[in-house]
Amino acid sequence: MLNRDEYLAAWSRWHGDADTSSPLVRGWLTLAHTLARPLAGMPPVVATAAGLAVAAAAVAPAAAGGAWLIAAGLLVGLSGLLDSLDGALAIGAGRASQRGFVLDSVVDRLTEVAYAGALWVAGAPGWLVVVFGALCWLPDYVRARAGQAGVDRTGPISLWERPTRVVMAALTLGGAGVVSGLEVRGVDGDVLTVTSGAAVGAVLGAVATVQLGWWLRSELAGPEGPGPR
Incomplete structure (x- = not known):
């Protein structure tokens, strides 16, 4: 099993040579690595499947x-930890593969559908949940398409990376449970909380997408490609 610094590298x-200096990203990866060390013999796909099941x-x-x-x-929080655990098991134990990398990315998107669904059934407006879910997907979709266009770097760590999405969804739902039964100007506290959390997530997603798009302006400045000029 790689040590922590080797795992981060x-x-x-x-x-794509992503920056791991962000306290949130570094802390999240360190936690995953710590959990993975005693489970080094477990197949990463087990953690992947468990993360999806727990999210659902x-x-x-x-x-x-x-x-x-x-x-x-x-x-939701546990599903996020399991999602990071599979990567720590694969990379830390030298079992990472392109197939596993793609599978992990697909499962990430499916778990985010579950997070959005949980916010919706908890009382957040449907249109806002759709926006929240779309902006969970959009930054990673943009990165994937940029990679197909020849960009070999991940780019800046935004305000709306995977750890932030998990933490936001988990705290929003948990906070709604804490204030359930209360009313604020005639609105149930749990409904107000999940609506506010989904709205904040949507704003962060929009900011992250703009941030990523601004960075890609210089990365995709060449004339090649079939897209609009």
């Missing part, structure tokens, strides 16, 4: 509402 290489399981307690929203938030 390897993770960065697998993600968060929808039911979110729909139940009330104090069950706390459980939904905990499940």
Whole structure:
């Protein structure tokens, strides 16, 4: 098993030389590496499947509402840890592959569908949940298309990376459970909380997309390619 610094360097290489100096990203990866060390023999796909299952399981307690929203938030947080654990197991134990990298990315997007679904059944407006979900996907889609266009770097770490999405969804659902039963100007506290959390996530996603697009202006400045000039 690689030590932490070796793991961070390897993770960065697998993600287009992504910067790991951000306290949030570095802390998240360090936590995943710490959890992976005693589980080094476990196949990474087990953690991948478990993360997706746990994310999907968060929808039911979110729909139940009330104090069950706390459980939904905990499940979202756990799914995020499992998602990072599979990468730590694969990279740290030298078992990373292109197939696993693609599978992990697909599962990430599916878990974010589950997060958006949990916010919706907890009371957030449908249109806002759609925007939230789309802006979970859009920055990574832009990066993927930029990679196909020849950009071999991940680019700047934005305000809306995967750890932020997990933390935001988990805290929003958990916080809604804490304030359930309260009312603010006639609006249920849990509904207000999930709506506010989804709105903040959407704003962060929009800012991240603009940030990424601004960086890509220089990376894609050449005349090649079939797209609009």
